Amino acid sequence: MQALHIIKIGGNVIDNSENLHRFLKDFTALEGAKILVHGGGKVATQIGESMGIEAQMVDGRRITDIDTLRIVTMVYAGLINKNIVAQLQCYGTNAIGLTGADGDFIRAKKRPVKTIDYGFVGDINDDSINPANISKLIDAGFSPVFCALTHDGEGQMLNTNADTIASALALALSGLYETTLVYCFEKKGVLMDVDDDDSLIREINPERYEQLKAEKIIHSGMLPKLDNAFTAISCGVKAVIIGHSDDLGNLKNEQGFGTRLSK
Numbered sequence: 001m002q003a004l005h006i007i008k009i010g011g012n013v014i015d016n017s018e019n020l021h022r023f024l025k026d027f028t029a030l031e032g033a034k035i036l037v038h039g040g041g042k043v044a045t046q047i048g049e050s051m052g053i054e055a056q057m058v059d060g061r062r063i064t065d066i067d068t069l070r071i072v073t074m075v076y077a078g079l080i081n082k083n084i085v086a087q088l089q090c091y092g093t094n095a096i097g098l099t100g101a102d103g104d105f106i107r108a109k110k111r112p113v114k115t116i117d118y119g120f121v122g123d124i125n126d127d128s129i130n131p132a133n134i135s136k137l138i139d140a141g142f143s144p145v146f147c148a149l150t151h152d153g154e155g156q157m158l159n160t161n162a163d164t165i166a167s168a169l170a171l172a173l174s175g176l177y178e179t180t181l182v183y184c185f186e187k188k189g190v191l192m193d194v195d196d197d198d199s200l201i202r203e204i205n206p207e208r209y210e211q212l213k214a215e216k217i218i219h220s221g222m223l224p225k226l227d228n229a230f231t232a233i234s235c236g237v238k239a240v241i242i243g244h245s246d247d248l249g250n251l252k253n254e255q256g257f258g259t260r261l262s263k
């Protein structure tokens, strides 16, 4: 089976152009088939605020009313996606920028209203992604670059968390490729102390994850990231690694990069 890397980059790195460019160079240097998934929540919040629209987050998810949907569509699919694609082209990666609506690559269902109305937020299902269609792009030599937007098939764009998109792509493509999923952010990996980069935890299995959650060592944005990551590893994704965007160049070096998840 051909190897595939799916790399997700988070909003804090996108917000720092020096770190972003270093990361995009390292992404270009990765050999073989690759997909980039980017967030950009921080930039969307800043631009929304400059337009008088305050972000409302619940459990790490953005409440997406119609005005917020307009902002995230402009920011994720336009500003961030196209700048990343242009930079990758400059470094020599033949990137193609996509939302889930393009090529009907990722469909989602609007999240049903329970106690909270998340608005235009989309949840991905088992049959949301057609891996054969995405592999046509890869076979043609493109590196797809997905932003955090999906569609419902009835003309409605939806906002979907980028970590979730990355793990759903990894799951869907793991039948066709030997897939490695890498979450890159602004810390060395999962840390014992969030403020101490020397406290990196090299490996986590589900039991240790439960302990670290109970001890509140892992919290906030790291919880949905790891929930997605453990789902991926238990469903056929070969490896899941969480590490610093600056260290992507060390990916080949087994001990050199971030926190590895094990079953």
Ligand SMILES: Nc1ncnc2c1ncn2[C@@H]1O[C@H](COP(=O)(O)OP(=O)(O)O)[C@@H](O)[C@H]1O
Residues within 6 Å of the ligand: 009, 010, 011, 012, 039, 041, 163, 184, 185, 186, 187, 189, 190, 191, 192, 193, 194, 217, 218, 219, 220, 221, 222, 223, 225
């Ligand atoms: N044990 C931990 N180790 C590292 N980061 C942690 C930990 N627990 C919580 N976090 C938080 O998780 C955040 C990463 O999640 P998130 O903000 O969703 O990232 P991104 O936007 O890059 O996807 C870190 O910035 C950090 O504040």
Ligand SMILES: CC(=O)N[C@@H](CCC(=O)OP(=O)(O)O)C(=O)O
Residues within 6 Å of the ligand: 009, 010, 011, 012, 038, 039, 040, 041, 042, 044, 060, 061, 062, 072, 121, 122, 148, 159, 160, 161, 162, 163
């Ligand atoms: C529904 C939902 O919350 N969507 C996210 C999508 C962006 C994202 O995931 O960005 P980061 O990876 O930078 O956090 C949001 O709008 O913040």
